[in-house]
Amino acid sequence: MHAFLQQLINGLSIGAVYALIALGYTMVYGVLRLINFAHGDVYMVGAVIAYHLSQGLANSGAPVALSMCVMFLAAMAGCAALGFAIEYFCYRPLRTRPRLVSLITAIGVSLLLENLFQQSRFLFGPTPRSLPQAFQSRTVIEFFANSSTPITITNLDLVSWSLCLAVMVGLRWFVLRTRMGLALRAVSYRVDTAALMGINTNRVISMTFVLGSSLAGVAGVVDAMRYQVDPLMGLQQGINAFVAAVLGGIGSIPGALLGGLLMGLVQTLLKGWILQGAYSGYADAAAFLVLILVLLARPTGLLGKPAIEKV
Amino acid sequence: MESDRAKPTMVHAARIPSWLVNLGILLILVALWPLSRAFDKYMDGYYLDLLIRIGIAITLAVSLNLINGITGQFSLGHAGFMALGAYTCGVLLKHYSPQGIELRLLFLFFVILGGLVAAAAGVLIGIPTLRLRGDYLAIATLGFGQIITVVLNQIENVGSFEVGGSAGLHNIPMVSDFFWSYFWALICVVTVARLAYSAKGKPFFAVREDEIAAAAMGVDTTFYKIAAFVVGAFFAGAAGGLSATLSGDISPESFNFIRSIEIVMMVVLGGSGSLTGSILAAIVLTALPELLRIAEGWRMVVYALVLIITMLVRPEGLLGNRELWWTRRRLGPSTGPSTNAVA
Numbered sequence A: 001m002h003a004f005l006q007q008l009i010n011g012l013s014i015g016a017v018y019a020l021i022a023l024g025y026t027m028v029y030g031v032l033r034l035i036n037f038a039h040g041d042v043y044m045v046g047a048v049i050a051y052h053l054s055q056g057l058a059n060s061g062a063p064v065a066l067s068m069c070v071m072f073l074a075a076m077a078g079c080a081a082l083g084f085a086i087e088y089f090c091y092r093p094l095r096t097r098p099r100l101v102s103l104i105t106a107i108g109v110s111l112l113l114e115n116l117f118q119q120s121r122f123l124f125g126p127t128p129r130s131l132p133q134a135f136q137s138r139t140v141i142e143f144f145a146n147s148s149t150p151i152t153i154t155n156l157d158l159v160s161w162s163l164c165l166a167v168m169v170g171l172r173w174f175v176l177r178t179r180m181g182l183a184l185r186a187v188s189y190r191v192d193t194a195a196l197m198g199i200n201t202n203r204v205i206s207m208t209f210v211l212g213s214s215l216a217g218v219a220g221v222v223d224a225m226r227y228q229v230d231p232l233m234g235l236q237q238g239i240n241a242f243v244a245a246v247l248g249g250i251g252s253i254p255g256a257l258l259g260g261l262l263m264g265l266v267q268t269l270l271k272g273w274i275l276q277g278a279y280s281g282y283a284d285a286a287a288f289l290v291l292i293l294v295l296l297a298r299p300t301g302l303l304g305k306p307a308i309e310k311v
Numbered sequence B: 001m002e003s004d005r006a007k008p009t010m011v012h013a014a015r016i017p018s019w020l021v022n023l024g025i026l027l028i029l030v031a032l033w034p035l036s037r038a039f040d041k042y043m044d045g046y047y048l049d050l051l052i053r054i055g056i057a058i059t060l061a062v063s064l065n066l067i068n069g070i071t072g073q074f075s076l077g078h079a080g081f082m083a084l085g086a087y088t089c090g091v092l093l094k095h096y097s098p099q100g101i102e103l104r105l106l107f108l109f110f111v112i113l114g115g116l117v118a119a120a121a122g123v124l125i126g127i128p129t130l131r132l133r134g135d136y137l138a139i140a141t142l143g144f145g146q147i148i149t150v151v152l153n154q155i156e157n158v159g160s161f162e163v164g165g166s167a168g169l170h171n172i173p174m175v176s177d178f179f180w181s182y183f184w185a186l187i188c189v190v191t192v193a194r195l196a197y198s199a200k201g202k203p204f205f206a207v208r209e210d211e212i213a214a215a216a217m218g219v220d221t222t223f224y225k226i227a228a229f230v231v232g233a234f235f236a237g238a239a240g241g242l243s244a245t246l247s248g249d250i251s252p253e254s255f256n257f258i259r260s261i262e263i264v265m266m267v268v269l270g271g272s273g274s275l276t277g278s279i280l281a282a283i284v285l286t287a288l289p290e291l292l293r294i295a296e297g298w299r300m301v302v303y304a305l306v307l308i309i310t311m312l313v314r315p316e317g318l319l320g321n322r323e324l325w326w327t328r329r330r331l332g333p334s335t336g337p338s339t340n341a342v343a
Helices: A002-032 A039-060 A064-094 A099-119 A155-177 A179-189 A191-196 A201-226 A233-248 A253-274 A277-297 B002-006 B018-042 B045-070 B078-096 B100-126 B134-154 B178-196 B199-209 B211-216 B221-247 B257-270 B275-313
Strands: A139-143 A151-154
Touching (some): A002 A151, A002 A179, A002 A201, A002 A233, A039 A064, A039 A099, A039 A201, A039 A233, A064 A099, A064 A201, A139 A155, A151 A155, A155 A179, A155 A201, A179 A191, A179 A201, A201 A233, A233 A253, A233 A277, A233 B134, A233 B257, A277 B134, B045 B078, B045 B178, B045 B199, B045 B221, B045 B257, B078 B257, B100 B134, B100 B178, B100 B221, B199 B211, B211 B221, B257 B275
């Protein structure tokens, strides 16, 4: 039972990060119908920014909480700028073209970022590196501390949950209550009609990328503290988050949260609780199997609107 | 060529009688053998290896073009089919490790068997296409490819057959050569070309252009979509078998998502639906990383940049919707696969 509860906590924590990344996929898909393959690498850039800052901050003697805030803000700003640049230079010129073209360009951008950060010693280099000890996860709450299998909650669990919750509430307010959010909904409903209604669609699309990328940056910082920083970390995590977005219904913001948490739970519970030992390696396959089954039963995901086909 | 310009509609290749074409194909097949022998003897191993890899890439790109470009079913799981073929062929060949002439015969048999295993998986993947379109299908095929990689990572043995698990399978007899690589490339190109550019192949394009309209005209869209997956998967499996016996070492990681993406890039860069475009792109994208060796570690950075710039400058792909010898667009402005039709 303790093992189950522990995996539940881990799953929700990992799932919260998936949800943060999945939001970027889902928002971009919502307005452009584009699978932004470079999104996973924007997340990686967030982690790299955190790594570089952490080197300086650890030596400066600033309080850890303050340093972490600085890291989060810097990663958000850096990733937002990167997301804006990617959209402006790579996707905007191709917007009237078949979407497959943008997709391949997105893959090109993804390859570029991965290889650039692997190759350039100045930017990062090929070997994965950890953040200084001060920024790594540590246990803050412990239940059943006397038993052989205590249940622990780390500071990163708390950070990722609160971030996820704050982002969710913030986004909901933004999308439903602000003029920009209204424009966002209009654009995702139909781009050309939205433009006819006087909405500056270019600005809305740019803003979507800025917002999604900054959330990826946040997720990158959390994972940089939890695991290691690796130029290729965006690959697997990007696929996982993307699957989460699809699972919840791509294009739907609450869907990204639901899909992310579900994906995190399914993966961790399968790995650490159901398929123990030799079979735990199959957990990744099981997640994709769930995805395919969900798609077959409900192609638009759990919370997605069923697409009406017009002839 | 001149006569083509006079005709505004359906442009065909220069009107060569079909028996002559068949004879030509046969002659090339026969000529491959001495050519292969000569290359084995006189050519530098590095260039020969590159040539063989280009042949395999052509098979992969053209077979994916049937699914992605011609039938418009966006698949991101081609490396999964390739893995099935590679492992079928590699595991069996290593287990029996025959010698001499027996080796070549068994190799041919196992490559076909690998193709058939992949084709069977193609039926399995074809079934979701009945319900899923566009991006959703792409995701389902991506999931399929991932599942194959994960499962192959876990399996160490099947009975007395060594599969290798995450360490990969090593010391497979290296029987792939120039002849087999281009033998399969030629068979693949001819099959797909014959399928696409015959009366029997019109429904493939019809499914791509508008599935609902095609169904309304009496096209059995289910059949043609699954057919595209089965034929495409067969050749991907065969290409997998060839690549397994080229280096002698395979691992699940060599057939991951990135490999699928590479093949999709060949199709899109060459121009979706253009067979000669796929061949051209397969050659360029296989040779480019080698040409960029002077850039050393930076070559993948340059490669990515070249890809992005090509797509920005020429979004319809190198050849667009045309074949190399066509002077005119065939189906009006290139619209790409039906995935673009968003209401």
